Amino acid sequence: MTAPLLVGIDVGGTKIAGVAVDAVTNALRAEHRQPIDDAPLELQVAGLVRRLIDGAGEERPAAIGIAVPGLVDAGTGVMRLAVNVEVGELAIGPLVEAAIGAPCFVEHDARAAALWLIDQRGAQDSLAYLSVGTGISAAVVIDGRLVRGVNGLAGEIGHTRAVADGPLCSCGLRGCLEMVAAGPAVARRAADAIARGEATSLAAGAGPEQIFRAAAEGDPLATAIADEVGAHLARAVRTIVLLYGVDRVVIGGGMSRAGAPFLEPILAELKREMAASPLIAHAMAPTPVELLPNDADPGAWGAVVVARSRGGDGRAAPKGEVADG
Amino acid sequence: MTAPLLVGIDVGGTKIAGVAVDAVTNALRAEHRQPIDDAPLELQVAGLVRRLIDGAGEERPAAIGIAVPGLVDAGTGVMRLAVNVEVGELAIGPLVEAAIGAPCFVEHDARAAALWLIDQRGAQDSLAYLSVGTGISAAVVIDGRLVRGVNGLAGEIGHTRAVADGPLCSCGLRGCLEMVAAGPAVARRAADAIARGEATSLAAGAGPEQIFRAAAEGDPLATAIADEVGAHLARAVRTIVLLYGVDRVVIGGGMSRAGAPFLEPILAELKREMAASPLIAHAMAPTPVELLPNDADPGAWGAVVVARSRGGDGRAAPKGEVADG
Numbered sequence: 001m002t003a004p005l006l007v008g009i010d011v012g013g014t015k016i017a018g019v020a021v022d023a024v025t026n027a028l029r030a031e032h033r034q035p036i037d038d039a040p041l042e043l044q045v046a047g048l049v050r051r052l053i054d055g056a057g058e059e060r061p062a063a064i065g066i067a068v069p070g071l072v073d074a075g076t077g078v079m080r081l082a083v084n085v086e087v088g089e090l091a092i093g094p095l096v097e098a099a100i101g102a103p104c105f106v107e108h109d110a111r112a113a114a115l116w117l118i119d120q121r122g123a124q125d126s127l128a129y130l131s132v133g134t135g136i137s138a139a140v141v142i143d144g145r146l147v148r149g150v151n152g153l154a155g156e157i158g159h160t161r162a163v164a165d166g167p168l169c170s171c172g173l174r175g176c177l178e179m180v181a182a183g184p185a186v187a188r189r190a191a192d193a194i195a196r197g198e199a200t201s202l203a204a205g206a207g208p209e210q211i212f213r214a215a216a217e218g219d220p221l222a223t224a225i226a227d228e229v230g231a232h233l234a235r236a237v238r239t240i241v242l243l244y245g246v247d248r249v250v251i252g253g254g255m256s257r258a259g260a261p262f263l264e265p266i267l268a269e270l271k272r273e274m275a276a277s278p279l280i281a282h283a284m285a286p287t288p289v290e291l292l293p294n295d296a297d298p299g300a301w302g303a304v305v306v307a308r309s310r311g312g313d314g315r316a317a318p319k320g321e322v323a324d325g
Numbered sequence: 326m327t328a329p330l331l332v333g334i335d336v337g338g339t340k341i342a343g344v345a346v347d348a349v350t351n352a353l354r355a356e357h358r359q360p361i362d363d364a365p366l367e368l369q370v371a372g373l374v375r376r377l378i379d380g381a382g383e384e385r386p387a388a389i390g391i392a393v394p395g396l397v398d399a400g401t402g403v404m405r406l407a408v409n410v411e412v413g414e415l416a417i418g419p420l421v422e423a424a425i426g427a428p429c430f431v432e433h434d435a436r437a438a439a440l441w442l443i444d445q446r447g448a449q450d451s452l453a454y455l456s457v458g459t460g461i462s463a464a465v466v467i468d469g470r471l472v473r474g475v476n477g478l479a480g481e482i483g484h485t486r487a488v489a490d491g492p493l494c495s496c497g498l499r500g501c502l503e504m505v506a507a508g509p510a511v512a513r514r515a516a517d518a519i520a521r522g523e524a525t526s527l528a529a530g531a532g533p534e535q536i537f538r539a540a541a542e543g544d545p546l547a548t549a550i551a552d553e554v555g556a557h558l559a560r561a562v563r564t565i566v567l568l569y570g571v572d573r574v575v576i577g578g579g580m581s582r583a584g585a586p587f588l589e590p591i592l593a594e595l596k597r598e599m600a601a602s603p604l605i606a607h608a609m610a611p612t613p614v615e616l617l618p619n620d621a622d623p624g625a626w627g628a629v630v631v632a633r634s635r636g637g638d639g640r641a642a643p644k645g646e647v648a649d650g
Contacts, residue, residue: 149570245474
C-alpha cells in the first residue's frame with residue numbers, strides 16, 4: 001500500500017494549477033495545469049483533483065488544499081470578492097469536499113505561499129511574504145502560526161498610507177501604497193510622463209516588465225520610476241519588520257518577476273535607512289529581503305501545506321500529521 | 326494555608342510600583358509605590374518585593390513579574406537601552422530571582438500592559454495596546470500570544486514613516502510617527518507656532534496636557550494641533566488594524582491622560598476613513614478604539630499576568646497554572 005495522497009490546487013486569474021504529493025515523503029506523484037473556462041469554478045477544481053488522483057493511481061486523497069484569491073474564510077471554506085476569477089461568494093471548500101469525498105481546506109493564495117515558505121524553512125519560524133502585483137498585500141507567519149486577523153484582512157499593507165495625497169484608490173482612500181507601488185500605478189506613472197514628453201525609450205502603454213527592463217538599461221524615466229517604487233516598497237518592508245519582527249521577507253507577485261531591476265532599488269533604500277538608523281539596523285539585521293524564485297509555484301505547494309497541516313482539525317488526524325485516507 | 330502569592334512590579338521613569346495578589350483569586354493582598362532613588366535598580370526592586378511579601382504575611386512568592394521600559398530580552402530577563410531609568414544593560418530578572426529565591430520573569434512594560442488587558446478580556450483574544458507618550462510603540466497579542474518579534478522590536482510603529490520630511494528623529498530617520506505625534510513633537514509644534522506669533526491662549530512652554538485642554542476650550546492653534554495629531558494616530562491605528570487584524574485597540578501612555586480631547590480627533594479621522602472606504606469599514610467594524618482608564622496601573626498588574634503565565638516555563642508549573650511555591 002502506498003502512502004496517503006495530498007492534493008494542492010492554486011486558483012489563479014487565468015489558470016488552475018495542481019499537484020498531488022506523497023503525504024509522507026512530499027514526493028510529487030502528479031501535476032497538471034489548465035486554463036480557466038466557463039464551467040462553475042468548483043466543478044473545474046473537482047475535475048482537476050480527480051485528474052491528479054487518477055494520475056497518481058489512487059482512489060481518494062487524504063486531504064485537499066485550495067489556494068484562492070480574495071477574502072477567504074478559512075474556517076468555512078468560503079471565498080468572496082475575488083474579482084479576478086469573477087465569482088461572487090462561493091463555498092468552494094464544502095462543494096469540492098462533497099464532490100471528492102475527502103476533507104478540503106481553503107486558504108488565501110498569499111497566505112498559502114507564506115505557509116509553503118515557512119514549511120521549507122522550519123515550522124516554528126517567522127516570515128513575511130509580500131505580494132506585489134496588481135495589488136499589494138502581505139501574508140505573515142509568526143512562530144509557525146499564520147496571522148489571519150479577526151477581520152480576515154491581516155497583512156493588507158497595500159491600503160496603509162504611503163503619500164499624503166494621490167489618486168483615489170479602489171478602496172476609497174487616497175495615498176494608499178497600492179496607488180504608488182503596484183503594477184497599474186507603475187504603468188500609469190510612466191504613461192503620464194510619456195504624455196508630458198519626458199525623455200525616455202519607453203513606448204506608450206509600457207507595462208511594469210518593460211519599465212524595469214528599461215531601468216536596467218539606464219533609461220532615465222524608467223530608472224526614476226524604479227527608484228520611487230523601490231523607496232516606497234522599502235518603507236513597506238520597514239513597516240513589516242518593525243511591526244511583526246519577522247526575520248525573513250520574501251517578495252513575490254507579478255512585479256517581482258522583473259527580478260534584479262525591481263529588487264535592487266528596494267535593497268538600496270533599506271541600506272540607506274540602516275546606515276542612518278541604529279534602530280533600523282538592529283531591526284533589519286536578522287532579516288534577509290529576497291525575491292521568490294521565478295519558477296516557484298507557491299500557490300499549489302502552499303495548498304499542499306494547508307492540506308497537511310489542517311487535515312487534522314478535528315476531522316482526520318492531529319495537527320501536523322495526516323490521516324490514512 | 327493561604328493560596329500562593331504572585332508579585333508584579335512596574336519600573337517607571339520616576340517610581341517603582343508593585344502589587345502582591347492571591348494566585349488563585351487574583352485578590353489584592355498588598356500594594357506599594359515608591360520613588361526611584363540612587364541605589365542599584367535591582368536592590369530597589371528586591372526591597373519592594375520583600376515589602377510586598379511582608380505586607381501579605383508570606384515568606385516567599387510563587388513567582389515575580391517585572392515590567393520595565395527599553396529593549397527587553399524576556400528569555401534571559403535582561404533589560405537594555407532604557408534611557409529613562411538610566412541603566413545600561415542589567416540582568417534584572419536573574420538578580421531579583423537570586424535575591425528573593427523565587428522565579429522572576431521580565432517583560433517590556435507596554436507588552437505587560439497588553440497581557441493584562443487580554444487577561445481581563447479572554448485569553449485567546451487579540452488586541453493592540455498603543456502607547457503614546459514620550460515615544461510611540463504598540464504591543465500586540467494575537468490569539469492570546471504576545472508578538473515579540475525575532476528582533477525583540479515588534480510593535481515599533483513609532484518609527485514607521487508618517488510624513489515625507491520633518492525633523493530628524495532620535496532613531497536617525499526623518500518623518501517618523503514619533504516626530505509628529507508623540508509628546509515632545511506636540512510641544513515643539515506649539516512652541517514653533519507661538520514663536521511665529523500665531524493666535525493662541527497657550528503660554529510658551531505649554532506641554533501636551535495644556536495643549537489638549539486648550540483644544541477642548543476652542544483655542545485655534547491647540548485645536549489645529551490636536552486634529553493633526555489625531556489624524557496621524559488614526560492612520561497608525563489603521564496600519565495596526567490592517568496589518569495585525571486585531572479587534573480591539575487600547576490607547577494608553579502619558580498623552581492619553583488628556584482624555585477626550587486627545588481621543589476624539591482620532592475617532593473622527595477613523596470615522597472619515599470608514600465612510601470613504603468599504604475596506605476600512607470592514608476592517609475596523611469589529612474594532613473598538615478606546616483609552617485606558619486614567620486610574621489603571623497596567624504595568625504592575627501586567628507583571629502579575631507575566632508571573633502567572635510564565636511561572637511554569639519549565640520551572641514551576643504548566644502554562645496557565647501557578648506552582649505552590
